[in-house]
Amino acid sequence: xxxxxxxxxxxxAAAAMLVLLPGGNAMTAHAEEAKTYxxxxxxxxINDWRYVPGNTFEDGMYHRELYYLKLNDLKDGDLIxxxxxxxxxxxxxxxxxxxxxxxxxxxxxxxxxxxxxGIKDCYVLAGAYAAINGDVTNAHLYDSVTCNFNNNxxxxxxxxxxxAKSSIACxxxxxxxxxxxxxTNNTRCVFYSIPNNTMKFYGGGIQFAxxxxxxxxxxxxxxxxxxxxxxxxxxxxxxxxxxxxYDKVPxxxxxxxxxxxxxxxxxxxxxxxxxxxxxxxxN
Amino acid sequence: MKNFRKVLAVILAxxxxxxxxxxxxxxxxxxxxxxxxxxxxxxxRASADTVESENTVPDSEITSPPESVEMSFEEPAxxxxxxxxxxxxxxxxxxxxxxxxxxxxxNDDMAAWLKIPDTEIDYPVMWTPEDEEYYLRRGFNxxxxxxxxxxxxxxxxxxxxTTNLIIHGHNMKSGAMFGTLMDYKDESFFQxxxxxxxxxxxxxRNYEVIAVFNSQVYKKTDQVFKFYKFFQADTAExxxxxxxxxxxxxxxxxxxxxxxxxxxxTLSTCAYHVENGRFVVVAKEVESxxxxxxxxN
Numbered sequence: 001x002x003x004x005x006x007x008x009x010x011x012x013a014a015a016a017m018l019v020l021l022p023g024g025n026a027m028t029a030h031a032e033e034a035k036t037y038x039x040x041x042x043x044x045x046i047n048d049w050r051y052v053p054g055n056t057f058e059d060g061m062y063h064r065e066l067y068y069l070k071l072n073d074l075k076d077g078d079l080i081x082x083x084x085x086x087x088x089x090x091x092x093x094x095x096x097x098x099x100x101x102x103x104x105x106x107x108x109x110x111x112x113x114x115x116x117x118g119i120k121d122c123y124v125l126a127g128a129y130a131a132i133n134g135d136v137t138n139a140h141l142y143d144s145v146t147c148n149f150n151n152n153x154x155x156x157x158x159x160x161x162x163x164a165k166s167s168i169a170c171x172x173x174x175x176x177x178x179x180x181x182x183x184t185n186n187t188r189c190v191f192y193s194i195p196n197n198t199m200k201f202y203g204g205g206i207q208f209a210x211x212x213x214x215x216x217x218x219x220x221x222x223x224x225x226x227x228x229x230x231x232x233x234x235x236x237x238x239x240x241x242x243x244x245x246y247d248k249v250p251x252x253x254x255x256x257x258x259x260x261x262x263x264x265x266x267x268x269x270x271x272x273x274x275x276x277x278x279x280x281x282x283n
Numbered sequence: 284m285k286n287f288r289k290v291l292a293v294i295l296a297x298x299x300x301x302x303x304x305x306x307x308x309x310x311x312x313x314x315x316x317x318x319x320x321x322x323x324x325x326x327x328r329a330s331a332d333t334v335e336s337e338n339t340v341p342d343s344e345i346t347s348p349p350e351s352v353e354m355s356f357e358e359p360a361x362x363x364x365x366x367x368x369x370x371x372x373x374x375x376x377x378x379x380x381x382x383x384x385x386x387x388x389x390n391d392d393m394a395a396w397l398k399i400p401d402t403e404i405d406y407p408v409m410w411t412p413e414d415e416e417y418y419l420r421r422g423f424n425x426x427x428x429x430x431x432x433x434x435x436x437x438x439x440x441x442x443x444x445t446t447n448l449i450i451h452g453h454n455m456k457s458g459a460m461f462g463t464l465m466d467y468k469d470e471s472f473f474q475x476x477x478x479x480x481x482x483x484x485x486x487x488r489n490y491e492v493i494a495v496f497n498s499q500v501y502k503k504t505d506q507v508f509k510f511y512k513f514f515q516a517d518t519a520e521x522x523x524x525x526x527x528x529x530x531x532x533x534x535x536x537x538x539x540x541x542x543x544x545x546x547x548x549t550l551s552t553c554a555y556h557v558e559n560g561r562f563v564v565v566a567k568e569v570e571s572x573x574x575x576x577x578x579x580n
Contacts, residue, residue, distance in 0.1 A: 053413045062412055072414055246559060249500045249511050250416050250434060250451040252461065253553035264306040271299035278292035282285050 034102050036079040037069060039094065041112075043086030049094050057083045070098065077120075079103040082130075084110040097133075106130045106147075118151075137226050141166060149174075149199075154226050156199075160188070163204050170199040175219045177201075192219045313429065316422075317457050320430045323423050327389075328405060331382040331396070338379040338573075381575035383407075383482050388578060390423060394435045396482040397450060397550075401475070403463050408450055408481075410435040419453075430459045438514045441483050446516040447525070447547045448481070454552040454562070461552035467495045467564050470535045477537075479566045481548060487572030490548045493539040493565050496532035500559040508532075510549065510563055519543040529565050541567045 038057035042050045050063035053073070057063070079102050082094065093113045100118040106128040116134035124130050126142040136153045143160040145168070152172035158164065159182045174194040178187055191211040200207035215223075381387065383396040386407055394410035409418040415437040422428035435441075436449035452461035466472045479490040498510055508528040516522035522543040541547070546568040554560035 064411075064413060068413075072417070245503050246500050247503055247509065247511065249551075249561075250419055250436075251553065252419075252451050252453045252551070252561075253555075254429075254453060254455050261306055261309055264302045264309070268299045268302035268306070271295045271302060275292045275295035275299060278288045278295065282288045282292065 034077045034079060035073070035075075036081065037074065038081045038083055039066070039069075040083040040085035041088045041092065047089075049092070055079075055081050057081070066095070070096070074099050076100045076117075077102040079105075081105045081107060082110045082112050082114070083107045088112065100134075104132070135172070141168060153199075154222060158201070164201075165204065166201065167203075168199070168201040170194075171197045174199045175222050176215070177206075189213075192216045316428045316430055317459065319426075320422060320428060320459055324406060327383070327386045327407065327423070330385040334380050334382040334384060338382070378574045378576045381482070381484065381578055384575075384578045386423075387484055390425075392418070393423075394441055394483070397433055398480045398482070399476055400478065400480070402466070403458050404461065406433050406452075406460065408433045408435050410437070410439075410441075412437045419451075429453075430455055430457075433460060436511070436514070442485075444546060445514045446522065447514050447549055449511060449514070449549045449551060451551050454554065461550065464550060464552050464564060465554070465562050467492070468534060468562075473535070473537065478569075479548060479550075479564075480572070484575065484578060486574045488548075489569050489572055490566035491539050491569050493537055493541060493547070493567045494529040494533035495537070495564050496529065496534055496562075497554055497556055498532065498561045498563050499557050500561060510565075511551065511561075516543065529563075539567060 035053065036055045037051050037053055038055055039049055039051045040057045040063070042048065042063065049066045051057075051066060051069045052061050052063045074096070076099055078099070080096065082105065084107060088111050093115055095115045097115045097117055099116060101116055101120065103121045103123070104114065104116070104119045105123040106112060106114075106125060108125045109127040110125075111129040113131040114133065116132075118134045119132070119136045120138065122132060122136045122139045124132075124139070124141045124145045124147050126144045129146045131148045131150060133150045135151045136149060137155065139149065139153050139156040141147055141156070141158045143158065144165045146166070147168050149156075149168075149170040149172065152174070153170055154175040155178075156168075156170070156174050156176065157178045157180055158166060158168065159180050160166075161182045164179065173196050174191075176190065176192050177194055177199060178190040180187055189206070190213055191206070191208075192214065193216040194208060194211050198208045383393075386396060387393055390407075390409075392409045392411050393407045395408045396406070397408050398405045407423055409423075409432045411417040411434075415434065418425075418432040418434050420427060420429060420431050422430070423432055431453050433450050433452040436451065439445050439448040439450075441448070452464070453459070454464070455462035467476075473492055473495060477492050479492065481488040481490065500511070501507055501509055508524075510525075510529065513521075513525045516525065522545075525547075526541055548566045548568065550564045550566075551561050554562035
């Protein structure tokens with residue numbers, strides 16, 4: 001009987017240990033949707049990039065520091081819209097490195113040097129002045145932009161109407177460069193597999209040696225690889241209200257520290273008892 | 284077998300010591316959170332007291348009107364008869380320094396300072412629209428703290444002012460944050476603490492408690508009165524729906540009434556009468572207090 005009791009205590013102690021293993025009782029899963037954030041340069045006393053959630057950034061909106069976005073909110077696949085703000089001083093880059101964006105839109109007349117870990121869809125609107133760091137899968141530029149891509153671009157489309165006025169350069173490779181007449185949707189020209197650091201488009205004309213006008217094997221392979229690895233972030237449709245789901249209201253109860261405290265002390269007592277029992281038995 | 288038992292005994296002993304250590308760490312963390320909150324708040328309150336005393340003009344500096352006015356013996360010039368005397372304009376109170384200016388300057392996220400006179404509730408209210416719960420487990424300076432801060436619901440807004448401002452706070456056993464809000468269950472406590480003050484950047488807003496009730500967070504599909512869903516009343520119907528519900532739920536009659544156009548302040552904390560319970564104090568805005576000078580660095 002005494003032996004059985006000791007065995008029971010030992011088993012109980014082992015069970016308590018398992019329960020108290022970190023994370024043993026917590027298993028959560030998160031599926032996060034892509035979110036949109038708008039960013040603008042604010043001068044004056046702030047003199048820095050600021051952001052607001054959502055796709056508008058109007059004057060007077062409550063905005064926050066960029067570090068806060070990177071620390072708490074931003075994740076791979078999110079959408080960023082850059083709005084024209086106050087004059088950006090030299091060296092004030094928009095540093096989003098560490099994140100691969102689902103979409104980057106540089107708004108009309110915005111001026112930005114942006115650092116990222118890559119962008120799936122990049123839109124540079126007319127009048128924008130941008131330098132983009134990070135590989136881009138699809139770039140759409142609307143005429144009269146000044147834009148430098150400092151890494152590779154897979155597909156680059158320049159949308160024009162009338163004479164092209166943009167200045168574009170890419171220091172990486174460009175898989176495909178197409179000039180598209182927006183009103184008729186006719187392709188003015190298209191080139192594939194433009195080598196490293198040769199893509200230049202100034203004054204309405206290409207400034208690089210002739211490249212194939214048919215898709216190359218290398219391009220098709222790159223395109224297929226991009227299709228596999230850079231699929232658009234799944235935007236899970238908002239689930240219909242689940243009958244067991246509660247409204248979202250901040251939980252203002254005291255944390256369960258008291259329960260943990262009692263649990264820990266109780267477990268310690270049981271473990272000591274088990275240990276002592278075994279010790280006595282061996283001697 | 285003997286060796287195995289010995290090893291097991293040692294493992295259990297080590298685990299027991301680890302449990303005790305974890306318990307001690309928990310206690311130390313709880314105490315240090317409490318001390319840190321108290322210290323931070325004392326500093327901010329002291330700074331507010333200093334500004335308030337600066338705002339109060341000492342009696343000796345008030346220039347009293349002369350006791351006797353010299354009478355003029357000259358004939359007064361005839362004044363044209365007036366049909367209706369012009370109303371004397373109310374003297375506009377001069378804006379004064381915001382007593383909580385140092386706190387506002389210390390943290391941009393602070394939306395207001397909430398004070399219920401003669402209670403422990405005397406804390407900053409944080410507003411982070413992009414992450415409502417940022418300060419739920421963080422102190423005023425952003426460091427981890429189980430007391431958290433009072434937080435203004437992200438659907439509430441001070442500028443422009445929404446009909447209802449909802450403030451959430453932890454119900455701490457230590458009494459910190461909204462740990463003493465439940466005292467309002469007692470009607471005599473209400474009688475002694477009818478007023479609540481909210482110091483915003485622009486002005487001092489005064490409120491009078493209108494209803495005190497137990498409620499809960501409901502399921503999304505529940506078709507019931509949800510106090511935490513009311514922020515703006517654009518019609519009298521919307522206003523009356525909220526007003527009639529809070530009056531019906533109130534634990535006692537406060538004798539305070541409201542009508543469309545009035546604004547509310549709702550204080551909410553966790554309660555344990557049901558799962559996801561909430562204890563709620565609603566106050567109605569009454570005459571505003573001081574207006575404040577713009578806060579500058």
